[in-house]
Amino acid sequence: MKDLFQLTRALVDIESITPNESAAGDFLSGELQSRSFEARKMQVEGKRENVVAFSPRNSRPDIFFSTHMDTVPPFISSSEDASNIYGRGACDAKGIIAAQIIAAEKLRAEGLFVGLLFLVGEERDSIGAKEANLHSMGARFMINGEPTQNKLAIASKGALHVEVIAHGKMAHSAYPELGESAIDKLVEALHRLHAMKLPLDSQLGACTKNVGSIQGGRAPNVISDSAKADLFYRLVGPAESLRNQITETVGNLAEVRFTRETPFQRFRTLEDLPTMVAAFTTDIPALSNWGEPLLLGPGSIHVAHTTGEFIAKEELEQAVETYCSMAKKLTAEV
Secondary structure, eight states: OHHHHHHHHHHHTSOOBTTOOHHHHHHHHHHHHHTTOEEEEEEEETTEEEEEEESSTTOOOSEEEEEEOOBOSSOOOOEEOSSEEESTTIIIIIHHHHHHHHHHHHHHHTTOOOEEEEESOTTTTOHHHHHHGGGOOOOSEEEEOOOBTTOEEEEEOEEEEEEEEEEOBOOBTTOGGGSBOHHHHHHHHHHHHHHSOOOEETTTEEOEEEEEEEEEOSOTTBOOSEEEEEEEEEESSOSHHHHHHHHHHHGGGSEEEEEEEEOOEEOOOOTTOOEEEEOSOOSGGGOTTSOEEEEOOSSBTTTTTSTTOEEEHHHHHHHHHHHHHHHHHHHTOO
8 A cells, every 4th residue: 555655655745733724734734635534624823724524515424534644843854664563653544644644534435424534632632623513414423533553442441631739938948947948848748648558440451540740949059839740540440439539648738639531441442353452642532523433543552652663564555444444343233
């Protein structure tokens, strides 16, 4: 599938780090039109636009293939060898875009019409998905593409973003008794959170915690008056009890702010497809109006967001066939 590999590389070679997706959207809109799709842009914010496509004109497909155009930094141009295509977005998610386009073409040739929905902002806040959800086309199913090694996800973990903010009182470090160290409070709060038992689900596994960043203090010889840590929990169930547990554990040491939450999701299975659990979040929670969701795509999440990101050519080819098979099974359902 030379066209599949060429399209993947062409997409990878377009820098589309969030929120700079406009060039990728322009390319996809033109590319889809050249392939006889009716392609439209959906304005999201400024020059940022989703791309929605279908064929024939003005059709209302029962199934949409969807994924995202944006990537994380830094930009890495494409390269390839006999087995793999390399570069930023190779598996997350530009190879998936290419596979979905080729699959949609194959299905159209067989008389089965699916739509395509390519979104901005997944890597940051799902702003493109949220806008798309206001413009649903009434599909029955949405197959969302993320790197799952072509396994069908039975669930995806949610996310809880937390800020822990400690307040103190400045003083000369030679006289610590005159001040109140915000950093000391924050360290103790994080120590308590580290020792806290997290939820466990028999299918999804364990809820996990990452302290992504810490800021605080003014100088080595100044008692700190403020300090903050940003935490990221991967959810395996409803977040309410975890929020309460975090707040109670931190106590009066610091202020706790819950800044963003993405719920965990459970999905259906399809016969004969291997399954997995996605420990990452997706656009799916923000696309509730686009039909029943399924999650599958080529590539491994373990190499996404790394300097060595790649996708196996064999997996790309397999994804085209798997997307076609899934669409046929789903449309056959009454």
